[in-house]
Amino acid sequence: MNAVKSVTNKRNEGDSVQTAVLGVSGYSGAELARLLLHHPRLKNTPPVFLGRPVAEGAAAKEELLTALHPQLRDGNGSAGLKIEPFSWELLKERGVKVLFLATPHEQSRAYAPLALEHGIKVIDLSGAWRLEAAENRAVYKFEDDGTEVAKATQAKAVYGSPELHREEIRNAELVANPGCYATSVILALKPLTEAGWADTERGIVCDAKSGVSGAGKAPTAKTHFMYAADNLSAYGVFGHRHTGELLEQLALNSDEIVFQPHLLPIPRGILSTIYVSLKETKTAAEIADLYTKFYAGSPMVRLFGAGNLPQIQYVVRTNYCDIGFELDKSGRRLILVSCLDNLLKGASGQAVQNLNLICGWGESEGLE
Amino acid sequence: MNAVKSVTNKRNEGDSVQTAVLGVSGYSGAELARLLLHHPRLKNTPPVFLGRPVAEGAAAKEELLTALHPQLRDGNGSAGLKIEPFSWELLKERGVKVLFLATPHEQSRAYAPLALEHGIKVIDLSGAWRLEAAENRAVYKFEDDGTEVAKATQAKAVYGSPELHREEIRNAELVANPGCYATSVILALKPLTEAGWADTERGIVCDAKSGVSGAGKAPTAKTHFMYAADNLSAYGVFGHRHTGELLEQLALNSDEIVFQPHLLPIPRGILSTIYVSLKETKTAAEIADLYTKFYAGSPMVRLFGAGNLPQIQYVVRTNYCDIGFELDKSGRRLILVSCLDNLLKGASGQAVQNLNLICGWGESEGLE
Amino acid sequence: MNAVKSVTNKRNEGDSVQTAVLGVSGYSGAELARLLLHHPRLKNTPPVFLGRPVAEGAAAKEELLTALHPQLRDGNGSAGLKIEPFSWELLKERGVKVLFLATPHEQSRAYAPLALEHGIKVIDLSGAWRLEAAENRAVYKFEDDGTEVAKATQAKAVYGSPELHREEIRNAELVANPGCYATSVILALKPLTEAGWADTERGIVCDAKSGVSGAGKAPTAKTHFMYAADNLSAYGVFGHRHTGELLEQLALNSDEIVFQPHLLPIPRGILSTIYVSLKETKTAAEIADLYTKFYAGSPMVRLFGAGNLPQIQYVVRTNYCDIGFELDKSGRRLILVSCLDNLLKGASGQAVQNLNLICGWGESEGLE
């Protein structure tokens, strides 16, 4: 554990850290690679990019990062970067201190406990370690759920929402990076639920819409251009697996909130429209004040003034979560609009934000 | 009024009627022209297309329909069709029996009473005559509101939703064709509100999304490709003018329903996601049965079975309104999804459906 | 052969014919189904829709057409239409006279000769029978090329471009429906090459762009929304398999023409920009006159006047091929622009046009 601890508390300008990324083939992996390659603290410490372990008896195969993602080609020497076969020896040899897992859920369940054992901190972008309650985890059907290792690992996991758990993340060994939809809804609602202003008995409605990158890189009937373009469709009705994150982080029960996602015909971006009844009449100024105070010190949340709602185009390719609202004349019905880029604040950008916290750096370094 | 009456009750295969369209320059006007030019009853009776009246002292100017809308060019002789300057003499001379107004609200306020006076039936696509309650009309700021003529005209107007007011439309002199958003929400909710199943005290949430053609043909900052593409934005919060139609047609008060529109980066199509709490526990079969009975005899509504929600791509370029739903395990929370093409079932297609009713023809003639 | 002959020469209003469609799962198949279901001659004779033959020992499996293509649901009874397992017995039993093959090339090679043997006319939408010269066919690598059956079948095939081979098609047993790109280029160039006006020694350049439906329904890396959206890419450089059709139909050798396709981020439509040097100076009026005469009697080609080029939006969802041009000041350099919908005039619409010719019906029936 000493190795893990030693990462923390570095705060000098010249500090750096050796990172590694397992799973760089998807959209989040590519964005994470791009962010880390341009991070000011990592100029001289490019991440180790890792692919599948070499199968027993097979020859090691390396691939160029830019062959997989041509858009990463630049003059910074990225041209020579390789994706190397994963092994714990390699991580040790390179002195890796923080490992990003941009892997499927099941793989993250397997790799995270082993990394901690090797004294390597983990930032996991999957849903493997986000949920404390077994009933919320049930949707993932983890094979190892209930084992001692899984319980011990879950106990170390911190939900990686810097705006909610900044201090725990600074000292975390395992950061469970939040889901994209979940981030947009939780950041919009948390000030309200924490203050006890929402009349949750009347039910909160979260109508969320996401670009196609959220559906992953695998070609399927639903990611075909002809299906997604010129279309809009609702999916995952009453059962999207991000729902558990909302319940736990907002301390709500499942009767108090409905979450409904839709597939937008755009590459990236999420907009959530959230309908809340208030227990007591409030003014717009009171609402604005509540949010301003809650997000003081949170550089990656941008609050919008009255009459000026956020839009997807303002957040695409940024790590911001933009939040705006309108209150009706009665002062009792509130509509919140929350936008973010699902691959950045909803995935890789938030992961880098968590890296910054772990390393004691400025929270938004490498993200503006 | 005799001339008006005489249109009704024509039911023979060979029947036709002389129509006219005022305001053919917009998207709805172009779709209306296309539908009427291909309507089986109107093969030998093309509509009279009308533009602005000739200004005093100016020379009459005619324009080719296909110069304005090149996509209307076909081998049916559409090439020669002219847009002629409006005058009541021209309408009389051509024997026009039904006049479509695809005009701005204020113009429809002016033209409709005069047409009725000339014994011409009117199908108005604007919002001019849709609303009975003065407080709901207030949003339009009609200058003539409260005058005797306006009151008398309003009294003759029938809300042109065939599924709700089929019989009144058959005998109407003035049909107020519904708004696009309003149609999608009203058709989805009417069976439920009429049956008294919705727990309206908990509030109904209607989150609606529309393609850009709904914003009209005028080039503005918001219809610019760079604004709309790759984006999603909410607008008209707590104040969209279709709200009044929802209240009147669903017999709700403004505390019982929230309607929130969004601008989708697609040319056409509306999807409304509607969240309802039920007063009593129901089964999916009961819900399905309620809708099946309500829409028996309504050829332009397609009901979707469980686990198979409608999508915008299924309705684009059709006159259908597709309605589907999912009920949660508790049997108390219902999500309805309703889709239509805003230019067809949401405007010109529904107008032709109303023409069919007025003329005693099959309700879906010329619409499949 | 008698059965085949009997189809021809039907010309009365009430005439119909029993058709069948093998391969209805792709985009062209769905469009073909839609066109045939709404064809005025086929109101009472819906096509037989055919899927894979039943495998030996397996039970016959039927599927609803509307389960595969929900957009085909309408009030016309399409809801009950089944996709039945293919067998020659079924075709005989139903009295099928014309069989559409919307199948992969290899399957069309196998089915077409057998259909002719059964006295059934064939309209094949694949590339199986379009090319006379073995060297042009080489790109398809047909396994049966050179066999007696293949030679005999090829000898019966007529290239299904009504504007070029109208009379042969009327009497054809096997129509090889043209490729989508090929149609757009051939129709734009044929008047010019036939008149001998093009200076082919200087080389003709065809820069073509197609929507994503041209790439087929199979989900692949290139049809993924994230690949196609917000992008443009060139592909098939110096080797697209439609090139052979250009060479044969325009009587050019491969030095005289370059054809380069691109993938557009739109669902459907092709625009070809074609650059030609003229042997002698011509006026715009002379060019216009040449085309007008060539396409007199061709209802599905629309010629655009000077200064008014066609665009994809004008042809999408129509069976027209729009052709326009600009001539430079010297009168020696010509740019032609040709547009069509790749699924209609470029595939299923042209196939129905060919059906109309075979049956002696109006060439554009069911296509406007």
Add this chain to the structure above:
Amino acid sequence: MNAVKSVTNKRNEGDSVQTAVLGVSGYSGAELARLLLHHPRLKNTPPVFLGRPVAEGAAAKEELLTALHPQLRDGNGSAGLKIEPFSWELLKERGVKVLFLATPHEQSRAYAPLALEHGIKVIDLSGAWRLEAAENRAVYKFEDDGTEVAKATQAKAVYGSPELHREEIRNAELVANPGCYATSVILALKPLTEAGWADTERGIVCDAKSGVSGAGKAPTAKTHFMYAADNLSAYGVFGHRHTGELLEQLALNSDEIVFQPHLLPIPRGILSTIYVSLKETKTAAEIADLYTKFYAGSPMVRLFGAGNLPQIQYVVRTNYCDIGFELDKSGRRLILVSCLDNLLKGASGQAVQNLNLICGWGESEGLE
């Protein structure tokens, strides 16, 4: 002139320069603002943003940069940046050394000579000063063409293509930043025309396609989402005003090259497909070698290997110009594909590249 000279030759890490931007309301202006605000050399020297001069007698009006371009909001203090009314006094007071003109052509004609007179270097993004030959400038109809001031200013102008005129730019007082289309075509062809390999007598064909941002921010019929989306159209046939730049920079006459632009349904990006006949047979390796040598030392041009053409998605939001090619079997026909982001390498990115050269900084600083 001394002030102007003094900007040059600064080469230390800590060097900076005071810049100003006139015309920040358009897409290029917004991108330029973004680039300058994040340029490592300008961290402590944000540009002065300038709007219209105060009209005589009117009160000075300031506007927030982020009110105009909400996407520029970030934690770097951009929130407070103002757009100030232009005046020469203000420029002097702030010590402005380099003025970017992101203004319409006519305004750039007026401002550039005055700036030079005030000893301020100019990087002009308009077409005002790009063309040496009067006949090529004719298309712009400059009112001041032929005046002494105009001649003297033109004589000082350097065409701002760093890859072609790097040394002249370093010492230029007035940089005429190239057109977006022109950049994509010139960079693709220059190695070939300079080497004398292109058979220009047979004619070079440049088929170019651009995203909608190239059409400007003004809402017009052609920038309306409904016009541009799901469409492709050719425009500016035989007369696009970037043609003159091609002729001058490639030393061709107008018979030797055809340039044809098209409007793509995407926000940004240009792809040019260029067809060239070669005088003599070449191998792909010889072509590749020619380009590699020509662009050695040009960090913003990325050359693609055989069988791997560039695409718009690889260059969007970068300052690269990607160039690839395919040679046919004969070794005589070449297809070049060139891609860039029209707002970056085609406008503001190239302008910053020129700033870097003027200031003696690394050519790609602030651009990766």
